[in-house]
Amino acid sequence: MLATPGHTGDSVSFVLPAENAVLTGDTILGRGTTVVAHPDGVLADYLDSLARLKARTGSGELTQILPGHGPTVSEADELVSFYLVHRAERLDQVREALAAGAEGADEVVKRVYADVPRAVWPAARLSVLAQLAYLEGPGAR
Known part of the structure; x- marks a missing residue:
């Protein structure tokens, strides 16, 4: 098990070494x-999770991503x-x-997601809230 919080606070991934x-x-x-589903999802945590995954894909340890939605990704590091x-x-x-x-x-x-279908805007709003909290957080980034 690999803790990968960010999307939500309890997000985890599972490594299949073989x-x-x-x-x-x-x-x-x-x-x-x-x-990043604010308020449970936290952007700083998500970025840390991506960095942890990047270390393992960049080393070649992990070459495939098996996502919860969509096809298997054989170019994990990319x-x-x-x-x-x-x-x-x-x-x-x-x-x-x-x-x-x-x-x-x-x-x-409205400005950042103008080219995205409006049906996606409620989800985009959650990510924007997470981004705003990140930018306003400790040490304002």
Whole structure:
């Protein structure tokens, strides 16, 4: 078992050493990206979880991701890297939206997720709330 909190506080993954694989549940998906479900999901925890997974995929220990949703991913390190870059880009977009005058999660969602179907906005709002808490947290990032 590998603790991978962030999506939710109790998220875990399971390493299958014989298959060089990790069952990630909702921590990393086979398609799309994971919602950090604020308030139970915490972005700092999620980024730490991704870093732990990156250490193991980058070393070659884990080469496959078996997600809770979507197909098996045979390029584990590439997907974990994508997730890390994606999170950094989203944080930059949230910072830009705030600097441009967005106030609150709903306005940030309208700016940052404008190209995403509106049906996804409630989930995006949870991630934005987690991002805002992260940016306002200790040592403001």
